Amino acid sequence: MSDDALARLLGAIRFGADGLVPLIVQDATTGQVRMVGYVNADAVRRTVETGRVHFWSRSRQRLWMKGETSGHVLELVELRTDCDGDALLARVHPHGPTCHTGRPSCFDTEPLVGTSQDPVNATILDELASIIAARAVEPQPGSYTSALLQAGVDRIARKIGEEAAEVIVAAKNGEPEAIAQEAADLLYHLLVLLQASGVPAGEVWRVLQARRGRHSSS
Numbered sequence: 001m002s003d004d005a006l007a008r009l010l011g012a013i014r015f016g017a018d019g020l021v022p023l024i025v026q027d028a029t030t031g032q033v034r035m036v037g038y039v040n041a042d043a044v045r046r047t048v049e050t051g052r053v054h055f056w057s058r059s060r061q062r063l064w065m066k067g068e069t070s071g072h073v074l075e076l077v078e079l080r081t082d083c084d085g086d087a088l089l090a091r092v093h094p095h096g097p098t099c100h101t102g103r104p105s106c107f108d109t110e111p112l113v114g115t116s117q118d119p120v121n122a123t124i125l126d127e128l129a130s131i132i133a134a135r136a137v138e139p140q141p142g143s144y145t146s147a148l149l150q151a152g153v154d155r156i157a158r159k160i161g162e163e164a165a166e167v168i169v170a171a172k173n174g175e176p177e178a179i180a181q182e183a184a185d186l187l188y189h190l191l192v193l194l195q196a197s198g199v200p201a202g203e204v205w206r207v208l209q210a211r212r213g214r215h216s217s218s
Contacts, residue, residue, distance in 0.1 A: 029205045033105060
């Protein structure tokens with residue numbers, strides 16, 4: 001981005017008296033809100049220049065990049081202001097869990113008001129992928145996921161073959177509950193294989209999204 005374009009971008013943001021604005025981070029693939037932080041002009045500049053989200057730490061009084069120690073960076077897809085220009089939304093491709101607890105989102109908490117029984121949807125796959133990524137970074141004793149990752153691609157691939165066969169058997173036997181159980185096992189092992197192969201699950205979602213666009217226009 002040119003200096004003039006960057007200046008126009010910064011000019012569109014209404015920074016507060018402290019030089020900061022809140023930045024909401026949203027997964028560009030799933031729509032899940034990952035975290036909220038604060039940015040100043042330098043953080044916005046570094047985010048745009050590097051393509052990875054940076055923040056201003058109010059407690060440490062310094063610039064920092066999300067994932068600078070964990071490797072769980074936030075790859076910028078799009079940056080926009082709200083209608084008043086005093087808040088920012090960054091749509092990102094997250095590399096691993098975003099929360100310091102190891103969860104995908106900092107908002108994976110119990111609601112203060114309302115029900116916690118949200119409908120289950122495909123975002124559970126992103127949550128599972130994030131947990132698997134965390135096990136790769138910090139293996140846990142007794143963890144099946146950690147053991148699989150340490151065993152390597154060949155072992156994981158054999159498990160995928162076994163689970164795929166069990167899905168087929170359940171389908172041929174006309175057993176819906178068994179199909180769901182075996183399909184869940186298959187999806188889990190596929191996510192482990194993606195992690196072991198260095199392929200973020202989001203890459204698969206983007207391929208599916210691109211194919212959906214082609215199919216809908218054909």
